[in-house]
Amino acid sequence: MSEPTYFVLAALLDGPSHGYGIIKRAEEQSGGRVRLAVGTLYGALDRLAGDGLIAVDREETVQGRPRRYYRLTEDGRSAVIREAARMEQAARVVTGRITPAMGTAQA
């Protein structure tokens, strides 16, 4: 699972949201680091819905503009939790081997 995909799911942990809201949440949650490109987002949304990790929660029309809300499915929830564990484990492969004295210094 790629980082953009992961942050889409993570954003939905807070509850259903629509595309633009997901972009904003992902940016917040990552401290401004992750900025989902629109092409990435809508592509990911279609793919995740096809994989059953998210589902359309409801569709609203707000001031003439359509809004499609997505929510995490059970599969999506467990997938993002599993993914977080995987990343933590992967991070430890490096952080567990680096002594404070190293940093950018020699081996």
Place this chain on the structure above:
Amino acid sequence: MSEPTYFVLAALLDGPSHGYGIIKRAEEQSGGRVRLAVGTLYGALDRLAGDGLIAVDREETVQGRPRRYYRLTEDGRSAVIREAARMEQAARVVTGRITPAMGTAQA
């Protein structure tokens, strides 16, 4: 940075290694989870060398078979450490919001 790329760099934290050795180390370090495909590896090796994150350490001929050893550059070392920190932070976005009662259960 993708996972395969990350594990290539992580494998080189233990010291210089050649292609096949990197595949084996990555598999060890990830507890058998990460299996670098050869096409992925050699593509990544070229790319990382081009980006200056790794460099050819030496080339040997062992029993008629060529072996090209790569080592991490300073840039590569700091990049993989930075990447590990990034993954840890990303993981916390999810793990920090999940209460023990949740798991695969509802919100």
Place this chain on the structure above:
DNA sequence: TTCACATACTTCGCCGGACGATATATCGTC
């Protein structure tokens, strides 16, 4: 001895995902 397997590197081609650009539409602000 022959066959399979592990070691070891290279190249090719497909596919999927990331992402910028573009188009469309409304509302509020300057």
Place this chain on the structure above:
DNA sequence: GACGATATATCGTCCGGCGAAGTATGTGAA
């Protein structure tokens, strides 16, 4: 009226992952 934020959709490109095939040698088993 122009611009920026909100909001969605689609298209095309580029890059990376990865399996497959090709080449070559040593080892151990059948």
